[in-house]
Amino acid sequence: MTETIHNWEDHGYLATYVSKNGSFANLRIYPHGLVLVDVQSCNDLSGGEIEQLLNKIEERMKELCHRNIKRVKRLPAIVRGDAIDKYWPTADGRLVEYDIDEVVYDEESAYQNIKILHSKQFGNILILSGDVNLAESDLAYTQAIMGSGKEDYTDKEVLILGGGDGGILYEIVKLKPKMVTMVEIDQMVIDGCRKYMRKTCGDVLDNLKGECYQVLIEDCIPVLKRYAKEERMFDYVINDLTAVPISTSPEEDSTWEFLRMILDLSMKVLKPDGKYFTQGNCVNLTEALTLYEEQLGRLYCPVAFSKEVVCVPSYMELWVFYTIWKKRTDV
Amino acid sequence: MTETIHNWEDHGYLATYVSKNGSFANLRIYPHGLVLVDVQSCNDLSGGEIEQLLNKIEERMKELCHRNIKRVKRLPAIVRGDAIDKYWPTADGRLVEYDIDEVVYDEESAYQNIKILHSKQFGNILILSGDVNLAESDLAYTQAIMGSGKEDYTDKEVLILGGGDGGILYEIVKLKPKMVTMVEIDQMVIDGCRKYMRKTCGDVLDNLKGECYQVLIEDCIPVLKRYAKEERMFDYVINDLTAVPISTSPEEDSTWEFLRMILDLSMKVLKPDGKYFTQGNCVNLTEALTLYEEQLGRLYCPVAFSKEVVCVPSYMELWVFYTIWKKRTDV
Numbered sequence: 001m002t003e004t005i006h007n008w009e010d011h012g013y014l015a016t017y018v019s020k021n022g023s024f025a026n027l028r029i030y031p032h033g034l035v036l037v038d039v040q041s042c043n044d045l046s047g048g049e050i051e052q053l054l055n056k057i058e059e060r061m062k063e064l065c066h067r068n069i070k071r072v073k074r075l076p077a078i079v080r081g082d083a084i085d086k087y088w089p090t091a092d093g094r095l096v097e098y099d100i101d102e103v104v105y106d107e108e109s110a111y112q113n114i115k116i117l118h119s120k121q122f123g124n125i126l127i128l129s130g131d132v133n134l135a136e137s138d139l140a141y142t143q144a145i146m147g148s149g150k151e152d153y154t155d156k157e158v159l160i161l162g163g164g165d166g167g168i169l170y171e172i173v174k175l176k177p178k179m180v181t182m183v184e185i186d187q188m189v190i191d192g193c194r195k196y197m198r199k200t201c202g203d204v205l206d207n208l209k210g211e212c213y214q215v216l217i218e219d220c221i222p223v224l225k226r227y228a229k230e231e232r233m234f235d236y237v238i239n240d241l242t243a244v245p246i247s248t249s250p251e252e253d254s255t256w257e258f259l260r261m262i263l264d265l266s267m268k269v270l271k272p273d274g275k276y277f278t279q280g281n282c283v284n285l286t287e288a289l290t291l292y293e294e295q296l297g298r299l300y301c302p303v304a305f306s307k308e309v310v311c312v313p314s315y316m317e318l319w320v321f322y323t324i325w326k327k328r329t330d331v
Numbered sequence: 332m333t334e335t336i337h338n339w340e341d342h343g344y345l346a347t348y349v350s351k352n353g354s355f356a357n358l359r360i361y362p363h364g365l366v367l368v369d370v371q372s373c374n375d376l377s378g379g380e381i382e383q384l385l386n387k388i389e390e391r392m393k394e395l396c397h398r399n400i401k402r403v404k405r406l407p408a409i410v411r412g413d414a415i416d417k418y419w420p421t422a423d424g425r426l427v428e429y430d431i432d433e434v435v436y437d438e439e440s441a442y443q444n445i446k447i448l449h450s451k452q453f454g455n456i457l458i459l460s461g462d463v464n465l466a467e468s469d470l471a472y473t474q475a476i477m478g479s480g481k482e483d484y485t486d487k488e489v490l491i492l493g494g495g496d497g498g499i500l501y502e503i504v505k506l507k508p509k510m511v512t513m514v515e516i517d518q519m520v521i522d523g524c525r526k527y528m529r530k531t532c533g534d535v536l537d538n539l540k541g542e543c544y545q546v547l548i549e550d551c552i553p554v555l556k557r558y559a560k561e562e563r564m565f566d567y568v569i570n571d572l573t574a575v576p577i578s579t580s581p582e583e584d585s586t587w588e589f590l591r592m593i594l595d596l597s598m599k600v601l602k603p604d605g606k607y608f609t610q611g612n613c614v615n616l617t618e619a620l621t622l623y624e625e626q627l628g629r630l631y632c633p634v635a636f637s638k639e640v641v642c643v644p645s646y647m648e649l650w651v652f653y654t655i656w657k658k659r660t661d662v
Binding site for chain 2: 002004006008010011012014016018020021022024026028030034036038040042073075076078080081085086087089092093094095096097098099120121122137140282283284311313316317318
């Protein structure tokens, strides 16, 4: 064991202990009394051995401080560089460790990185470019973005933007709609989910066309423009595209413009008494939510909205869902 | 900036960089190609400055490796030694960061450490001896431990074991029971929750006695023994005491015995057609759940059980709830 000590005078001490087998530990003592101990080990110590080592260090520290320690906190080990990455921060930037035990699917499509990881409790989780999208446990998400069971989809015309996991399509098709059109840009998302998210999509993605639905593998912008030109109208438009941008910096203006374009085009194909559903953001990102709501005041037609906060199991944070409808201008 | 380098020959390198202001960084290079960088800083660098520093390090590493890096992952900073501790691991031992922004209450009672912390999204959270018990967002917990809305509490006799946060009591009292008796050992839990968990308990803890309820500040074991001796019977017994022990090592036998004693006594005061509700454990702790279910086969009377998995928002893990009832021996 090699010991190296750095003494800052004004800023306390750092002792680094290096063991022969490649492990090392930092002991950082701050002048105000905070002591931080970090142990880094690469496979050469088992979880039990590390716990034992930390128990010894804790006991020795207590002796040295004459049992005069206010607070001791030990955090679970962080596993890095493993084939399985368990850390998928929340939308509001918090560190959370998932119970991932298998990488089921990991591919780069033309549009994004697509991962499907298996969680012991949530089932398979779809992660698009690092963002947790949906797990097999998350029927609550699908129900929320469909209007929380308060809508009657029987004989209705429905347009789904995105939704490649098939969850919304699968649930709506059960409700005997007239026709559901889903427009998903990324065939590879559909391929992955058809195979590995069957608890979410059932058999609905096995064919891109069914009795009362069709899936178009296309960018939704030209499709919306086409429908608007043809004056094709829907009872429901469900936007399940990428999340509201979290960054609210000026260079993100184009993202807001994109969002507004989608909204404007969606309103153009929405019947006067139709409803537009979308997911918003983490309830903590109040600034992004406010900015989103500001966009709603800048559409070509006046709209009103309501929102609902829902607990989506695999998100580990509460999520806001919006319902948007056209204000009646004739009243 | 001081640099210290340790070369293991067989195990790669460790470089430690120490800055004049008390910050330091470790760069650990493993022979199989894994590079870990840790920066520790005590208030002298802002979040933005650290991000900038990490961007620079990442860019430089990419240059050095000729853009030949397979995967880069940056984790959110871990804040240690702060007045507000945001890390409350799950029952299955995963690291999760909560959005805590205020310590509302922090006291040692005769029985446990009682914390009430404010979460931006979950409201106030009750944490007993380090275990997240209940947040103001967690009506789902209370509903689950009351039988998920499938029971009729009108004119019923109910016994609550524990339940100091007042959530169960508050919800049942709304349903016009004949009499609810709650037995909570720790007056300080009641005092804290009455003041800071009002979204959970309403005004029900303002008095220990109401028209159809009473709260006994007592250990529930002697109370159960007394009721059993008096042959006092209940339609519902709701056990909201401490969680199933997570450890399943032999020295924990006494905990299982305690659990079994509570169960046996509860069955003695439960009417033949009564129901016993309790929370179980995290759905991932299958071994502890199996052990619990084994206890159910070792009671003085034969019982049957069912279980339900529920998403309790502040838990960040799915939770198992049990319903237990006496098997009819006369059939």
